[in-house]
Amino acid sequence: MEHIPVLLQESVRALNIKKNGTYIDGTFGLGGHSLAILKHLGPFGKLYAIDKDPYALKQGKKIIDSRFSLKYGNFSTQISSLIQKKNIDGILLDLGVSSIQLDIAERGFSFMKDGPLDMRMNPREGIPAWKWLKKTNKKKIEFILKAFGEEKYAKKISHAIVERNKKKIITRTLDLVEIIKRAIPKKDKYKHPATRTFQAIRIYINQEVEELKKTLNLAIKILKPKARLAIISFHSIESKIIKNCFKEHNHPLIIPRGLPITEKQIKKYEKKKIKIIKKIKPAYKETQINPRSRSAILRTAEILS
Ligand SMILES: C[S@@+](CC[C@H](N)C(=O)[O-])C[C@H]1O[C@@H](n2cnc3c(N)ncnc32)[C@H](O)[C@@H]1O
Incomplete structure (x- = not known):
């Protein structure tokens, strides 16, 4: 691009x-x-x-x-x-x-490209998004999705993330996209279903x-x-x-x-x-x-x- x-x-x-x-x-x-x-x-x-x-x-x-x-x-x-x-x-x-940052799949910002779920603007600082999702509880993830993504299905998505992480750790961007797609009951005609979740996690990870x-x-x-x-x-x-x-x-x-x-x-x-x-x-x-x-x-x- x-x-x-x-x-x-x-x-x-x-x-x-x-x-x-x-x-x-x-x-x-x-x-x-x-x-x-x-x-x-x-x-x-x-x-x-x-x-x-x-x-x-x-x-x-x-x-x-x-x-x-x-x-x-x-x-x-x-x-x-x-x-x-x-x-x-x-x-x-x-x-x-x-x-x-969006173009390079390896940075993990894009929900359109498969890459490691990282999302750090500074990869030398903090922890990648997948690690944060793995160690964080359902309530906190739900809170972040609401606060920074205004995601109305925050509860359903955070539940799906935590349940999936118990079985197999989510490490890829497109894995997370699939989980979100399955978790939300109704799609928005004008927005990709992962837009709000990706935005929220990115805002949180980069403070x-x-x-x-x-x-x-x-x-x-x-x-x-x-x-x-x-x-x-x-x-x-x-x-x-x-x-x-x-x-x-x-x-x-x-x-x-x-x-x-x-x-x-x-x-x-x-x-x-x-x-x-x-x-x-x-x-x-x-x-x-x-x-x-x-x-x-x-x-x-x-x-x-
Ligand atoms: C939208 S881009 C800026 C594009 C730029 N104005 C141009 O014309 O190329 C935002 C940039 O700000 C950097 N950035 C975002 N938050 C930052 C922060 N808190 N401290 C330093 N850099 C930050 C990102 O790494 C990214 O490269």
Whole structure:
């Protein structure tokens, strides 16, 4: 599958790039967004790109540009150390998996290709999905499928997974797909039956929700005024987290009267931290060219103080 960066022009525009500014692309992937950011930067601009997938890092090494620097690891950790040390003008996060991660069957992300049930973006960290399913109880699996996949047949699927693991351990992606297909009573006309389960397990295995929450709060807390935070999300769980976090920092906190705090403290609490820029969805044309973009939403915030 050809890699087409999602909402490319829109996200670069959302960063409001200053020629000599310093930016972070927290999700380098195949570098589509990074290359576009570099095109907008002048000779004294700087771009730090991050990815926790060693394959992405290999791709990134092909970019020879003194303004570009690539970091390996979780974006929460890397962004935290970068914004504490540097003056950052904008951060871009294009969440989820890259097309190459989905394409390579051995990575275990795809429910369309047979491969080991791994799903780790960073295969050097954590445990593969099959191992987690093997050691986890029914209730926890059901909870994860509901929380991160909004799977209405979570109970039936988790039961089927645990029962099958008692007889023969599920180690392959297509094994899991078969189990899901047999467990669900009714198929959705528009979605592959394994979509929600695969999404949920992937989010859990890669700690995607924790990563996002940590990074959002940290970025809003310590980015400098006028810096931009632009995030592309692909499912409602991420989207809600971003929306709620932006809302929380966009409204002054109401402090009940009579609390023992000073005027100065009240002023600090009442200040808006961010301005929310209107969210953007891909144009119809983009969704036709790149079906993966259909569920994408770009949310942007500008730091105020
Ligand atoms: C959707 S792709 C990004 C595609 C990229 N914008 C492009 O145009 O090629 C997401 C990438 O982010 C990486 N990623 C996801 N979560 C991460 C995290 N918490 N820390 C570091 N990298 C992460 C994945 O490994 C993947 O390569």
